[in-house]
Amino acid sequence: MPSTRLVTLLGTVLRQERQRRELTQRQLAGLAEVSQAAVARIERGERAPSVPVLERLFTAMDVQVVVAVEPLDAHLDARIDELAARPIGERIDELGLNETLDRLTDFPQVLTGSTAALLQGAPVPVDAVEIALRWKDSKRFTAWLEVNYGQRWNARWGEFGGVWLEPEEPGEHRWSTRYGEIRATMCDELPETIEVRHGGRDYQVVPLVELELAEPRAADLLRRYRARHRAVQS
Known part of the structure; x- marks a missing residue:
């Protein structure tokens, strides 16, 4: 089913x-x-x-499920509104982005996905640092994961662990590490980027217009936010 x-x-x-x-x-x-x-x-x-x-x-875990009803997709509107009202710097700190980037120095990478959208002001949920890295750097990435207690997402178990770390092995490019979750887009060459600056730090990110073409989830949320923003202003 x-x-x-x-x-x-x-x-x-x-x-x-x-x-x-x-x-x-x-x-x-x-x-x-x-x-x-x-x-x-x-x-x-x-x-x-x-x-x-x-x-x-x-x-068994001393909690209970509470049932309620709400308008369809109201949770998305509420989440988008909450994120749009929060400072970008606060969301960067909550993600632990700078700490992770300070340690991802063994190979070149750029920020992509929802992480890149966040840094360009998009009110999209971000629960992992998303990077693009080259296939030719995958062994260096694997070595970094080994040092930093990496565990790869195991879709069969629905949790991290129990599968090979290497990006070449089948499975989602998603790992938990001592610094939080990292999701990777593997590519032959790094995509073109723009530079954005927050809190005195520069970030290389995939432009928002490219993300909207390649990231359907982020694109849907951005369209929803823009429609809602227009409705509030009108």
């Missing part, structure tokens, strides 16, 4: 709450008296859990 937004959201919240308590899927399954495979499928959004199973899983 294809995953719905609600099923995906429930799986994400379940995984976040479990990881916040430093529980493995197997440990949570034992506490809730369900199978580890069921927990994994729910977290990946592959299974719509029954209400009793959902209650047992969250009760």
